[in-house]
Structure formats: C-alpha cells, structure tokens
Amino acid sequence: MGRGELRRMHGPPVRPGGPTATTAPRARVQGFSRLALETFSAPSAAARIYREAGFEVTWERERTDWGPPVTYQHYRLELT
Numbered sequence: 001m002g003r004g005e006l007r008r009m010h011g012p013p014v015r016p017g018g019p020t021a022t023t024a025p026r027a028r029v030q031g032f033s034r035l036a037l038e039t040f041s042a043p044s045a046a047a048r049i050y051r052e053a054g055f056e057v058t059w060e061r062e063r064t065d066w067g068p069p070v071t072y073q074h075y076r077l078e079l080t
Contacts, residue, residue, distance in 0.1 A: 024053065028079050035079065041071040050075050 027035055041047060041060065055075040063072045 024077060024079060033078070033080050035077045037075050039073055039075070041073050047073075053077065 024035060035055070036058075037050070037055070039046060039050075055077045058074050058076045060071050060073040062069050064070075
C-alpha cells in the first residue's frame with residue numbers, strides 16, 4: 001500500500017470518539033499498517049492525547065532552525 005498524509009488530528013474539544021479515536025480505525029479499514037506524525041514536544045496536551053491513542057515516540061531531536069531550541073518528536077502507531 002502507498003502512503004497517505006494526515007494534515008491534522010484536531011477538531012472540536014477532545015472527547016470519546018473524537019479525531020484521534022476515529023483516525024486509527026479508518027486507517028485500518030483503508031489498509032494502512034501504521035500511522036506516523038511529527039510534532040514539537042511543547043504542546044504537552046497534544047502529546048498526552050497522542051500517547052493515550054497508542055502512539056509511541058520513536059525518536060526526538062533538538063532543533064534550532066526556527067529560533068530557540070525545541071524538541072522535535074516523531075510518533076508512530078502500529079495498526080497491525
């Protein structure tokens with residue numbers, strides 16, 4: 001299967017059945033074997049939502065390209 005790109009996982013306030021709760025099942029139905037996303041570590045509420053949805057940090061690195069140092073993280077969720 002090819003690759004797809006999900007631009008956003010946000011929507012109305014987080015609730016059961018909200019965007020992160022419905023994205024993985026839809027991806028499975030469409031034949032995807034994993035979801036991946038990259039973000040900064042600073043939005044801790046977002047990081048909590050990703051982890052609660054089953055995503056795991058697979059790598060992180062400090063970046064300074066945009067000014068003050070920030071920790072850039074890659075998350076992955078295996079769907080198989």
